Amino acid sequence: MSNLRPALVLLVLFTALTGLVYPFAVTGVGQLVFPAQANGxxxxxxxxxxxxxxxxxxxxxxxxxxxxxSATSAPDPADPTKTVDAPYNAAASTGSNLGPTSxxxxxxxxxxxxxxxxxxxxxxxxxxxxxxxxxxxxxxxxxxxxxxxxxxxxxxxxxxxxxxxxxxxxxxxxxxxxxxxxxxxxxxxxxxxxxxxxxxxxxxxx
Structure with missing residues (x-):
């Protein structure tokens, strides 16, 4: 227990710091200083x-x-295993990945x-x-x-x-x-x- 207790305390502490305190602090600063940018x-x-x-x-x-x-695409409504061109589809940001011989x-x-x-x-x-x-x-x-x-x-x-x-x-x-x-x-x-x-x-x- 003498070794386990410090480990558990550190686990809880850093989980709280990195999983709660830091995200909330960054979000708060963003909303306070750059509200428009923080909201998209x-x-x-x-x-x-x-x-x-x-x-x-x-x-x-x-x-x-x-x-x-725009080279973005979306699932083909007629065949979900394929894609169709969907310019400026924010859910599928990507370049064309086509080479000069394409x-x-x-x-x-x-x-x-x-x-x-x-x-x-x-x-x-x-x-x-x-x-x-x-x-x-x-x-x-x-x-x-x-x-x-x-x-x-x-x-x-x-x-x-x-x-x-x-x-x-x-x-x-x-x-x-x-x-x-x-x-x-x-x-x-x-x-x-x-x-x-x-x-x-x-x-x-x-």
Whole structure:
């Protein structure tokens, strides 16, 4: 018992410290200092959650900024043993894991490039317009990709290209701490701003 008692006391003590005290302390500090980030960086509009600053969405309408392709998937409803493409599925974050000799990768790049050309967008094609991110959930695109879409969005919303470019340029985020990463644009934030612009001009944004 002289050896067992200290072991049990230490077990209970460290279980309490690492399993209860530390998690509650970290959660409390997070909620106090960074409440928005601790709760998922949620984006709320008109009293309801419409997304997160951290997870992209698969916008496809011409009136909206398009995100980069996503390689995430979901179980096939017809056959649970298989998967189907499900862009920006947050429950299955992943890259494509396709190598340079992959036919599937080549076909997807060709399809993305054809979609870009068919939309009448400027050349050359930005890299992130046809490639997926490592997570498949990247909410950002490059300023070049965003600005190249301005003519399409302007035509769909019957606005001037200058108005669309102004909204995009105002949303460009710089490098983190001025040195980390690249300038970027949050797709959902820009699309919200585009809808607000339509509201200000009395247009229907439904």
């Amino acid at each position: 960086s949620l984006i709320v509009q008109d009293g309801r959650v419409v997304g997160s600053d951290l997870i992209g969405q698969a916008f496809t309408a011409d009136r909206y900024l398009w995100p980069r392709p 036919r599937k990768l080549a076909d997807r790049l060709t399809a993305s490039s054809d979609a870009w050309r068919n939309a009448g967008l400027a050349q050359p094609i930005p890299g992130d317009a046809v490639t997926t991110s490592g997570s498949g959930l990247d909410p950002h695109i490059s300023p070049a990709f965003a600005l190249a879409q301005a003519p399409r969005i302007a035509a769909a919303r019957n606005l001037s290209e200058g108005q669309i470019r102004h909204v995009i340029e105002a949303a460009i985020e710089g490098r983190t701490f001025g040195i980390i990463g690249e300038p970027r644009v949050n797709v959902l934030r820009v699309n919200q701003a585009l809808d607000r612009l339509d509201s200000q001009t009395g247009r229907d944004v439904s």
